[in-house]
Amino acid sequence: MFFSALVTLSCIFSVGASQTITIQNDCLPAGGYTLCQNLWNTSGATGSQNSTLISSSTQTVSWFTYYTWADGPDSVKSYANVEAINAKGVQLSSISSAPTSWSWNFGTQYSGTQGNVAYDIWFGQASSGRPSTTGSSYEIMIWLSTLGGMQPIGSQIATGVAIAGHTWNLWKGPNENWEVISFSSAAGDINSFNVDLNAFFTYLVSEQGVAGTQYVQVIQAGTEAVLGSASFFTNSYSVSIVPT
Ligand SMILES: *[C@@H]1O[C@H](CO)[C@@H](O)[C@H](O)[C@H]1NC(C)=O
Numbered sequence: 001m002f003f004s005a006l007v008t009l010s011c012i013f014s015v016g017a018s019q020t021i022t023i024q025n026d027c028l029p030a031g032g033y034t035l036c037q038n039l040w041n042t043s044g045a046t047g048s049q050n051s052t053l054i055s056s057s058t059q060t061v062s063w064f065t066y067y068t069w070a071d072g073p074d075s076v077k078s079y080a081n082v083e084a085i086n087a088k089g090v091q092l093s094s095i096s097s098a099p100t101s102w103s104w105n106f107g108t109q110y111s112g113t114q115g116n117v118a119y120d121i122w123f124g125q126a127s128s129g130r131p132s133t134t135g136s137s138y139e140i141m142i143w144l145s146t147l148g149g150m151q152p153i154g155s156q157i158a159t160g161v162a163i164a165g166h167t168w169n170l171w172k173g174p175n176e177n178w179e180v181i182s183f184s185s186a187a188g189d190i191n192s193f194n195v196d197l198n199a200f201f202t203y204l205v206s207e208q209g210v211a212g213t214q215y216v217q218v219i220q221a222g223t224e225a226v227l228g229s230a231s232f233f234t235n236s237y238s239v240s241i242v243p244t
């Protein structure tokens, strides 16, 4: 009786055990999210990366990634991230709030690292669309950490802008057919981020000329890796959109 109870328990644990992905474009279903490696530009680079789903539910996801990248300096190798399945398909003018919470840290494997910790949010004219496509109008990044002097695309257009209880330096520039606007934390790492993303969206509409008719097509949260090694942990992440 005791023995079979133990067997049952170990089976439950193995079903719920963490899963690791190692291949370039591997993804894993993760409750209300999808975890993807997205090693999108590793040609010319030396190294490897793997990403592990720790736990997930409809609301919250926990995961980590390990990477070691050398060569191909100044180019982003990967953006391991979680993408929300439901927080999308709403026009900016029709959003009441977009609460998000992200608690993260780098672990002990950490050396010569160049990269960031950032949201990558995609807007377009259609209600749905994939990132980096002809249907993309804007790529909005929110950098909670900048490592090793990495810089956002474009040039800096404003400093010390107060949004959602934090201060940001703004960068703007074109990439193919879409505009990239990046908010980079002006006060160092934000390891525990609890805000309403709608504060950024309303700022973009009122101050940066983004049309309120644009749809949020994709919200991703993860880490861009350029060089070096790191273990990056998302202890807990959630995002949702509440329409008006
Ligand atoms: C993931 O990467 C770490 C660090 O490089 C390594 O120790 C580990 O064995 C890798 N795991 C898998 C499943 O490849």
Ligand SMILES: *[C@@H]1O[C@H](CO)[C@@H](O)[C@H](O)[C@H]1NC(C)=O
Pocket (backbone or CB within 6 Å): 041, 043, 044, 045, 071, 072, 073, 075, 076
């Ligand atoms: C991809 O990496 C190569 C080699 O480092 C680099 O020359 C190229 O600019 C990168 N592409 C992009 C789009 O960043």
